[in-house]
Amino acid sequence: MGRKLLIHNDHIPNIHTLDVYRAHGGYASVEKALKIMQPDQVTEEVKKSGLRGRGGAGFPTGMKWSFLAKPEGVPRYLVCNADESEPGTFKDRYLMEKIPHALIEGMITSSFALGAKQSYIYIRGEYFYVARILEAAIAEAYAAGWLGKNILGTDFSHDCSVQVGGGAYICGEETALLESLEGKRGNPRIKPPFPAVAGLWGCPTVVNNVETIAAVVPIVNMGGEEYAKIGVGKSTGTKLISASGHINKPGVYEIELGITVEEFIYGEEYCGGIRNGKKLKAVVAGGSSVPILPTELILKTAKGEPRLMTYESLSDGGFQTGTMLGSGGFIAMDEDTSIVKNLFTFSRFYHHESCGQCSPCREGTGWIEKILKKFLDGTANESDVDLLWDIQSKIEGKTICPLGEAAAWPVAAAIRHFKHEFLEIARNKKFTDISHYDRLNKLARV
C-alpha cells in the first residue's frame, strides 16, 4: 500500500464535520504554523517539499509563493482554483466533498504564509452542492475560531469565502478565474503583469489548485524534507489521480508519485485492469489537453524503460513519444475505442469553451470540430488529415492563453499516433463506432 496524505481518512463516517476531522488530527498544521512558525518558514517548508502545482502546469509551489509581491499597505490574496473542468478530472470535487476541512485548513495555513487576510475559493458553478458543503464547513470553522479575528489568540486574522462560477472551463485559467471572481466575463488577461504582482482587483495574488493547497497541510505537519522523501526525483509527494474510461474500478486514487503506469492500470489497488477482459488501446494520462499515447508508449518509454507516474517519466520523449501528468485526469480506452471519435469529443469541448478573445482559438477550434465531424459522417478526405495538422499547428503558441495549445495538442497527438484510423475512414468513406454496441448492452443489462 502506498502512503496517503490527503484522502487517507475518506472512509471515516462524518469526516466532513469539524469535530470528526479535528478528532483525526485536523487543523494541526494551523496550530503549528501560527504558534511556532514564521510565515516565511512555512514557505520554506513548502519549497523544501518540492511540491509542484497540482492544477496542471506543475510549477513549484514554494517558488510561486516567493514571487508574491509584498508592497506596504496593499492587501494580498490567496485564491483557490476549484474550477476543475478539464475532461477526465474529478479529484478536487472528491476531496472537497469528502473532506472539506482539508482544503479550508490548507487555505488558512497557506494564507498565513502569504500574509493574506482574505482568501476565496472559486468553485465551478456546476459543483454548487459542493460549494454548500464547503460553506457549511467554513461556518463551522468560524464558529470554532479557526477563521475570523485573531485565530488561536495570535494576531493573524483571516476570512475565507466561496464563490461559485457560472459554467466556463476557461475560468480554470488563473487570470480568467480572477476576472470571473471580479464579476466579469472569463476572458484570460494578457500577461504580464502576472497575478503575483497584479491579480485580484489589481492586488498581488497567488492562485493555487485545491489539491496543492490541501497538500500544504501534511507538508507543514511532517516537514518539507519528510514529504520530499516520497516520490521520485522532482516528483515528490502524493498525487490524486482521477481514473475513468474502460477500467474496472474508476475513481479517485491517491498514489505515491513514482509507481509504474502498469501497476496503476492493472494493480488491484488501483484501476484493476481493463473492463470485460478487453485490451488497452490508448491512454490520456493527464486530462484532455495532454497528448494521447498508444498502449506501447504509455506502459514503456521509447527507450523501453517502464513509464512511471511522475512528471518527468510521463513527459519522457517529449511530444514525439511522451505526454504529461497534467491535472491527473487518467482516461483509459479499450481496443474498440475510436480515437477519431474520442478526439471529436475533445475538440467539440474546446470549441465550446473558447472564450473568443483571440482569433486563432476562436476560429480554429470550431473549424477543427467541423472537420472532425466530416470524419464521423464519412465525408472526410485524406487531405483533411493534413489540414487538421496544419490548423492545429497554426493555433499552437499563437494565442493569449494556453487553451489554444490545449485544443491543438490532442489533435496533433491523435494524428501522430493514430493517423491510420483517420486515413481508413477517409478512404472507406465510412465511420462505424464499434464500441457503441458494447455500451448499449451494458446499459441495457443493468
Add this chain to the structure above:
Amino acid sequence: MGSQVHGAQKFDNAKRAEIKFSDEAMKIVETIISRYPEGKQKSALLPVLHVAQAEFGGWLSPETMDYVASILNIKPVEVFEVASFYTMYNLKPVGKCVLEVCQTSSCWLNGAEDIVKYIEKKLNIKVGETTKDGMFTLKVAECLGSCGTAPMLQCGASYHENLTYEKVDTILENYRAEGKLRSYTDLDYKNTL
C-alpha cells in the same frame, strides 16, 4: 447557422417594475455582497445571477438582468455580457427541470449518447427542446467532473451518476411527481457519489 437577429431582445418596462427579490432572497444577496471589499460589489454578479435565476422562473429575462444591475450598481450591458458568457444562465425560458447530460470523452466512452437518445425518445423531445407540459428541458453538457461515475446527468444542484436506462426512468418519474422548479441553488440536492 442561419441568419440571426441579434441585439433585439424586447424590454418590457411594466414587467421590469414587477421584479423584486423576496426578503429571503435579498438577505442571501446581501450576504454574498458582503464577502467582497467596499466598492467591489460587482464581484457578486455571478452568484447573484444564480439566485436571480432560481427566484425568477429558472431563466434570466432582460428585465431580471436589468434589476440585478440596479442592485449591484453596474450597467445593464455588463450583466448581459456576463450572463451570456457562462453556460449555466438560461437566457430563454426553460422547463422546470433542466436535464444536462454530459457528452465528453469519459461519458461518451460509457454510453452518454445512448442516454441522450433514450431521454429524447422517452420525452419525445430533441436536445435543446422543452416538453409540452413545460416539465423538462434536455441539454447536453461538457465534462461535469463526474467522469469516474459516467454516464451522468445534472439537474439543478443534483448529480445523477452511473446512469442506466432504468435509473433514468426513476429520476424522471421522481421529478415529475415532485413537479417543482429545480435550480442550482437548491438545498435539497441529491448526489449519488
Add this chain to the structure above:
Amino acid sequence: MKVTIDGITIDVPKGTTILQAARMIGPEVAPPTMCYYSKLKTSGGYCRTCIVKVTQGSAANPTPMPKPVASCRTEVMDGMVVENTINKDVLEARKGVVEFLLVNHPLDCPVCDQAGECSLQDLGYEHGAATSRYEFPRREFERIDIGKYVQLHMNRCIMCFRCVKVADQLTEKRVHGVMHRGDAAEISTYIENVIENDFSGNVIDVCPVGALTDKTFRFKSRVWFTKPVDASCDCKKCSGKVRLWMKGEDVLRVTARKDQWGEAEEFICNECRFDKKKTSDWKIEGPTKVDRHSVISQNHYNHLNELKVQVLKQQKALGFMDINKRP
C-alpha cells in the same frame, strides 16, 4: 533602451512596446495591426496579426522567447532582438492568423462600405494566402441600426474590441458590448437599444472593417470617388479637426483625421461628424494626402534608409508582397 527589429537598431524609452518601436523605424518593419489602437487603453493583444519572433530576450538574458509574441502588448527590453518580416515562421504564422480572421468573414467587398479603406482587405492582400481552405457555411446576422447614425453589420466584425473600448473610455454609459463567447461571440446591445451620445460616432472610425458604418454615408458613394480634404471648425465638444469626404461641392461624410497607421489623430464629436454636412460649416485647410502606406520620406529616421533597403531585399527574397505596387 536599444532594440533591434529586422536588423535595424533603434533607441527607445522604457515602456515602449515592440510595435511602437517598429513604427518608429517605419512601415517596412512595422507589423500589421487589427485590434491595437494607440489612443485606446488596454487595446491590442486579441487579433494576433502583429505577432513577431523575439530571438533574443534582452542583453541580460539573451534566450529567445519560446513562442511568438504580440508585438503590440510586449514591451521591449534593452538589447532585445526581434524578427518580423525577415522571419519565415512569422510570415507563415501571420498567414494562419489571416486565414482564421477570414473563417467567418464574408469578404463581400464589392458591396461593402469599407472597401478601399479596410484594414482587413489590406491585410488579406499583404499577408494572406490566395484562397481559403474553409469550406463550411459562415455565420450570418441581420444588419441592424443602433441609433440614427450607426449601422452594425455583425457578419464583418473581427472582434477587435476597439468599439467597446471607445464606449468605455470616451462615453459615459456604455450600452453595447460583447455577448456570448467563442465563435458565437458578437457585438451587440442585447436589448433593443441605441448607441447615442456625444462621442459614439467614433466607433465607426476605430472599426477596422465594415462592421460599424456611418448610416448617413451608406451607399452615397464609393470611397475612391470621394475627395478627402482636411477641415476644421470651432467646436465646444471636440477639437473640430476633421476630414471631409467631398464629391464636388457636397460633403458626403465627415471623419476623424487618420494618421499613417489608420488611426484617428483626435476623436471627434457626433455634431461635427453627423450634423455639419455643409461646406459652410467648415474652414477648409486643404486636400489630404492619402498615404496610409506612405514610406521613408515621412519619418524622422532617415539615417535608417539604407538598412531598410536591405530589409526590403530580404523581404523580397521571402516572397513578401509590396503594398505600394498593388495592381
